[in-house]
Amino acid sequence: MAGKSSAAAATYSPSLTGQRKKRPPIQTDSEWVRPDGRGLHQCRPAFLKTGAVNSASGSAYAEFGNTKVIVSVFGPRESKKAMMYSNAGRLNCNVSYTTFASPVRGQTPEAKDLSSMLHKALEGAIILKSFPKTTVDVFALVLESGGGDLPVITSCASLALADAGIMLYDMVASVSVSCIGKNLLIDPVSEEESYQDGSLMITCMPSRNEVTQMTVTGEWSTTKINEGMQLCLDACSKLGKIMRSCLKEAASGPQD
Amino acid sequence: MVGLSLGEQNFIKGGISQDLRTDGRKRLTYRPIFVETGIIPQASGSARVKLGVTDVIASVKAELGRPNPSYPDKGKVSIYVDCSPTAEPTFEGRGGEEFSTELSSALQKCLLGGKSGAGAGIDLSSLCIVGGKVCWDLYIDGLVVSSDGNVLDALGAAIKAALSNTAIPKVQVSANASSDEQPEVDVSDEEFLQFDTSGVGRHYIADATTAEESQMSSAVSLSINRQGQICGLMKRGGAVLDSSMILDMISVAKHVSEQLIKRLDSEIAAAEACDDDEMEL
Numbered sequence: 374m375a376g377k378s379s380a381a382a383a384t385y386s387p388s389l390t391g392q393r394k395k396r397p398p399i400q401t402d403s404e405w406v407r408p409d410g411r412g413l414h415q416c417r418p419a420f421l422k423t424g425a426v427n428s429a430s431g432s433a434y435a436e437f438g439n440t441k442v443i444v445s446v447f448g449p450r451e452s453k454k455a456m457m458y459s460n461a462g463r464l465n466c467n468v469s470y471t472t473f474a475s476p477v478r479g480q481t482p483e484a485k486d487l488s489s490m491l492h493k494a495l496e497g498a499i500i501l502k503s504f505p506k507t508t509v510d511v512f513a514l515v516l517e518s519g520g521g522d523l524p525v526i527t528s529c530a531s532l533a534l535a536d537a538g539i540m541l542y543d544m545v546a547s548v549s550v551s552c553i554g555k556n557l558l559i560d561p562v563s564e565e566e567s568y569q570d571g572s573l574m575i576t577c578m579p580s581r582n583e584v585t586q587m588t589v590t591g592e593w594s595t596t597k598i599n600e601g602m603q604l605c606l607d608a609c610s611k612l613g614k615i616m617r618s619c620l621k622e623a624a625s626g627p628q629d
Numbered sequence: 630m631v632g633l634s635l636g637e638q639n640f641i642k643g644g645i646s647q648d649l650r651t652d653g654r655k656r657l658t659y660r661p662i663f664v665e666t667g668i669i670p671q672a673s674g675s676a677r678v679k680l681g682v683t684d685v686i687a688s689v690k691a692e693l694g695r696p697n698p699s700y701p702d703k704g705k706v707s708i709y710v711d712c713s714p715t716a717e718p719t720f721e722g723r724g725g726e727e728f729s730t731e732l733s734s735a736l737q738k739c740l741l742g743g744k745s746g747a748g749a750g751i752d753l754s755s756l757c758i759v760g761g762k763v764c765w766d767l768y769i770d771g772l773v774v775s776s777d778g779n780v781l782d783a784l785g786a787a788i789k790a791a792l793s794n795t796a797i798p799k800v801q802v803s804a805n806a807s808s809d810e811q812p813e814v815d816v817s818d819e820e821f822l823q824f825d826t827s828g829v830g831r832h833y834i835a836d837a838t839t840a841e842e843s844q845m846s847s848a849v850s851l852s853i854n855r856q857g858q859i860c861g862l863m864k865r866g867g868a869v870l871d872s873s874m875i876l877d878m879i880s881v882a883k884h885v886s887e888q889l890i891k892r893l894d895s896e897i898a899a900a901e902a903c904d905d906d907e908m909e910l
Contacts, residue, residue, distance in 0.1 A: 486734045489727065497847075542869075567699070581871035587849075588863035590738045595879060598859060600866040602872055 408564050409438065410429070416560040416608055417521075421529070423536040423618040429535035431537020435529035438562060439519025439607065444530045445512050446537040449504035466492040466511045468526060474518040481515075487523055494527045494576040494586035500540040509539055520563035524549045527576050527586075532616050536623070543578035544616050545585060546609040550574075550601045552591060557601055559608055573598065575605040580614030582606070633840060641844050645832050650841070652681075657885050659836045662786065664896040666794040667904040674795025676900070678787040681838065682777035687769065687787035691797040694766035696757060704756020704764040708736045710771040710784060717776050731865075732771070732781060736788065739852035739861030751792070765797060778838040782851055790897045794904070833878055835885050849878050853886040 400600020411417070417438035425434035427443035429486065436442075449462060466490045470481035499509070511534070513526045524547035531545035551561035551569040558565055566572070577584045589598065633641075644650050654660070660681035669675035672688040696703060710732040714721040721727065740751055756765040769791070771784045837845060846868035852861040859879065864870065 483730075483734070485730050488730055489734075493864070552702075577872070578869065580696060581869070582872065584864070584872050584875060585869050587864045587875060588738065589859060590741075591860070592854070593859045595859070595883075597875075598862075598879065599876065606872060 402589075407558065408562055413556055414559050416602060416612075417562070419612065419615055421532060421616060423449050423532060423623045429533075429537070431533050431535070432537070433529050433532035433536055435525050435532070436562070436603055437519075437521065437525045438519055440522055440525045441516040441519075442522070442525050442529045443514045443516060444526065444533040445538065446509060446530075446533045447512070448509040448537075449476065449507035449539070450510075452506065452508040458506065460505050461501040462499075462506070463508040464492060464496055464499060464501065464511065466495065466513070466530075467507055468513045468515070470515045470518065474515050481518065482522070487526070490523060490586065490588070492525060495530060495534070495545060498531065498541050498543060498545045498578055499534065499587035500542060503540040504560060509534075509537075518563065519562050520566050521549050523547070524560075524574060524576070528612060528616065532619065535616075535620055543583075544613050544620075545576055546612040546616060547574065547576040547586075548605045548608040548612060550605055552593070552597070552601070558596075559604055573601040573605065575602060575609065577606060577608040577609045593615060633843065637840075638844055641841055645834055645841075650834070652838070654836075656832060657835045657881065659885075659889060659892075660838075662892060662896055663814065664786070664893070664900040666790050666897065666900045672791075673797055674793075676787050676794055676897075678783050678790060680779060680783040680786070680836065681778055682775060683783045684773075684775040685780065685783045685787045686772045686774060687784065687791040688772075688793045689788075689791045690768045690770070690879035691795070692766045693758075693763055693823045696761060696764040698761075700753075701761035702757050703753040704767065706741060706751055706753065706756070706767040706769065707789075708733050708740065708769045708771070710736065710773070712741050712773045712776075715804075716773050720773070720776075720872045729773075733785060735781060735850060735863045736769075736771070736784060738863065740788070741784070776839065778840075778842045784838060785852070786893055789893065789901065793897055794901065833881050834883075849875065849882075851879060851882040851886075853883055855890060857883055857887075 380600055387585075407413070409417070417440075420436040422434045424432060425443050426432035426445040432443065432445040434441075434443050452463060466488050468484050468491055470484060471581070472478055472481075475481050491511070495511065511530050513530055515522055515526065518604070526547060527547035531541070534541060535544060548560060550573045551558045551565055552571040552573070553565065553569050558569075561569065561572070571589070571593055573589050573593070574587065575584060575585040645656060648656050652660070660683075663679040665677045668677050668686070669688050673691045675687065677684070677686045679781060694705060697705060710729045712720040712729045713727040714725060719725070741753075751767070753845060756767065758764055769783070769788055770907075771787065773780055773784075781888060791893075808860040834841065834845075837848075842848070847870055848865040849870075850863045850865060854860050862879075864875075
């Protein structure tokens with residue numbers, strides 16, 4: 374256990390060497406200091422661990438700064454309701470918040486909306502044909518909401534799916550960017566999210582460089598979208614590597 | 630969802646690759662749009678939009694309420710979409726519920742912009758009457774009457790038309806706390822949204838019908854305002870997309886939206902003129 378946590382707690386940030394050159398012109402208009410003292414293009418420290426729940430076929434725990442999420446995966450198992458025969462398997466996603474997840478009790482985001490977003494983000498990455506007639510259930514529980522919840526849930530869910538041995542085309546990594554004034558902030562905390570002008574979230578499969586889900590809110594010009602997308606994709610590939618190493622470690626652990 | 634034979638599927642796909650779709654449209658042409666405003670007398674504003682066979686109604690109701698303590702100088706807008714099972718049998722029960730939450734969350738993302746209110750289609754601060762005390766609550770309700778693909782675009786157009794038709798009373802707060810109401814003052818809504826659905830193989834099409842939607846691999850819904858800025862983007866459908874393809878779709882959508890905004894403006898103006906004539910009679 375101790376060995377696992379020490380190596381997995383690594384920080385990641387999108388190709389620092391490339392971004393450093395870009396940073397000065399962005400910061401010129403205001404000396405922005407982020408609440409947790411990070412750089413504009415620096416992600417929160419990520420901690421990932423598989424096997425958080427014993428009874429599930431696969432599970433994962435993710436902690437990105439203050440955002441803490443547990444995802445468990447059940448199945449493939451028999452589809453519960455009287456559903457029609459289908460050649461491809463079904464994916465069922467459910468996101469819920471604990472009552473103490475947010476500063477004000479019970480004031481949590483639309484969980485139904487998040488569930489459908491999670492479904493769309495994962496659907497493209499799972500080889501549904503590999504488990505016909507059956508259903509895979511993905512249950513996510515947000516223990517603490519500290520900003521960027523959906524990206525954390527999505528990344529954690531893909532780790533749990535891999536842990537459960539569900540066939541995937543690739544791991545799914547997700548990162549969001551907030552736009553405040555002229556600045557783009559990667560991996561925003563809730564404080565930053567509450568006064569953002571716009572947000573962009575990308576869910577992608579890093580080694581295939583394909584996007585499974587993308588949402589944009591607020592007003593964006595095409596060049597800004599381009600910049601934001603590049604930032605997210607860079608961070609996604611870093612996060613993908615961390616997720617991969619976490620899985621490898623879990624797999625090699627018992628043999629030692 | 631749609632039972633199509635293999636021949637029909639190939640016909641649709643073949644037509645799209647040759648830039649001639651089953652109903653004779655080109656890839657990026659919209660179906661004829663029909664707009665009617667002021668159809669619900671009980672609402673502050675309402676509109677009905679027909680896009681081919683797709684038929685939706687949007688209504689706007691305004692109520693006085695208290696602003697959210699975190700945003701004391703802003704009004705509140707809530708958007709709900711109802712998919713009636715009369716439109717399509719699959720809308721009955723959970724199927725309809727899922728589709729309506731998807732539609733309402735997409736519309737909310739595009740219309741209400743970022744949390745700070747930047748880039749929003751509706752100017753929330755114009756809905757504030759007394760900071761921190763009283764504001765307008767706008768309830769925007771959409772109803773899908775008949776569905777033949779591209780419901781989101783039709784709803785977007787209907788909401789735009791309903792908002793331009795909306796008149797909310799002007800409220801003045803005087804010292805002795807009696808409010809004086811004068812009707813017929815318009816709510817301001819400056820920017821507006823257009824959606825564009827694309828997908829199917831390697832080609833992009835706009836305004837897909839249900840049959841075409843069943844054949845597409847993935848769809849992207851974009852909302853673009855008059856200045857050509859992107860106000861919202863949602864990817865729908867399961868299949869993956871290359872990031873360069875998304876940028877490509879954005880530029881295609883920008884081009885299509887310019888024409889659509891023009892057409893919609895003239896349709897709404899015509900519908901409102903028609904509405905005024907009826908009032909005089």
